[in-house]
Amino acid sequence: NAGVTQTPKFQVLKTGQSMTLQCAQDMNHEYMSWYRQDPGMGLRLIHYSVGAGITDQGEVPNGYNVSRSTTEDFPLRLLSAAPSQTSVYFCATRFSQGSGNTIYFGEGSWLTVV
Amino acid sequence: GENVEQHPSTLSVQEGDSAVIKCTYSDSASNYFPWYKQELGKRPQLIIDIRSNVGEKKDQRIAVTLNKTAKHFSLHITETQPEDSAVYFCAASIPGNQFYFGTGTSLTVIP
Numbered sequence: 001n002a003g004v005t006q007t008p009k010f011q012v013l014k015t016g017q018s019m020t021l022q023c024a025q026d027m028n029h030e031y032m033s034w035y036r037q038d039p040g041m042g043l044r045l046i047h048y049s050v051g052a053g054i055t056d057q058g059e060v061p062n063g064y065n066v067s068r069s070t071t072e073d074f075p076l077r078l079l080s081a082a083p084s085q086t087s088v089y090f091c092a093t094r095f096s097q098g099s100g101n102t103i104y105f106g107e108g109s110w111l112t113v114v
Numbered sequence: 115g116e117n118v119e120q121h122p123s124t125l126s127v128q129e130g131d132s133a134v135i136k137c138t139y140s141d142s143a144s145n146y147f148p149w150y151k152q153e154l155g156k157r158p159q160l161i162i163d164i165r166s167n168v169g170e171k172k173d174q175r176i177a178v179t180l181n182k183t184a185k186h187f188s189l190h191i192t193e194t195q196p197e198d199s200a201v202y203f204c205a206a207s208i209p210g211n212q213f214y215f216g217t218g219t220s221l222t223v224i225p
Contacts, residue, residue, distance in 0.1 A: 033212075040123070042203060042217040043158070058212065090157060102148050103213060105157040 003027065006091050006106035013081040013113045021076040021109050023091030031094040032074035033103070036060065036087040043090065049074055081113045116141040118206050120216025128224050133191040135219045137204035140185065144206040144214075147187045149178060152201045152218075161202075162189070194223045 007022045023032065033048035045058030049068040063085060065077040078085060091106040117140040127133045137147075145166035150158035164171045164178045164187065171178050175194075180187040191198055204216040 040217060042120075043215040045212055048212065102146075102160050102163060105159070107157050 004091055004093055004104055004106035006089075006109050008109060009107065010110045011112070013078070013111065015081060015083060015113060017081050019078050019081065021078075021089055021091075021111070023074045023076070023106060024072050025074075025091075025093045026072065027093060027095075027104070028071065029093035029095050029104075030071070031101075031103075032068065033058070033092045033094075034064070034066065034074070034076045035090045035092060035105075037090060037108075038087050046076065046089075078111075083113045085111065086113045087111060116144055116206055116208060116211075116214040118204060118214045118216045120204050120219060122219060123217065124220045124222075126222045126224060127194050129194060129196060131194055133194055133198070133221055133223075135189045135202055135204070135221070136186060137188070137206075137216050138184075138186045139206040139214075141206070141208055142182075142185065143208045146207040147178070147180060148205050148207075148213075149176075149189050150203045150205065152203065154200075158203055191221075194221075196223050196225050199223045 005024045030051050034046040035043040037043050044060050046064050047066040049055045052071050055066050089109045092103040094103045095101045120137045148163035149161050151161045152158040162178050164180050175192050177190045199222050201218045201220050203218050205213045207213050
């Protein structure tokens, strides 16, 4: 049982390049989400999904796309990378959208845009 | 939406002393309040949580208290040890909605 797996762990991009951060989970969780973590700003929600085929925007969605074709996978796409997207990205899952179910984080992806 | 504020942003204590981190939230509908610990370069991991029908919960050296009337909750760590050094995040969750995180507290335990 791997839990939540993120790849890559580290990535350097040039401004304007595109890339996809992968997130896979084997816990059969319905809810998946992406957060970015910046110094002094905590964890901010980018996009989330409550099930296959359903996605929605979080607090800071601009510059990112997501899709949820399967329960297991929730990739995050950077369309045209900008230095402001330099951050640590965490994928997080939860069993259901219902309250009281805590979330589980992947190991994180460190992204630098130069 | 919900707004979670966390204080202090940094905290230094001597080993063996207690540490207290406080969070406030804005939406009275929030009913689940987890705390996460994040060590350097690692993912946030749940250390304790509390639901709105409970006023206090304890797990060995850590405890969380909740005051629903005042909309604040606190993390208490007693007999601190160097391995308690980390960043701690509080969060609040509204039923059927998202988690909203505080901005984090960097705790340093001085041996």
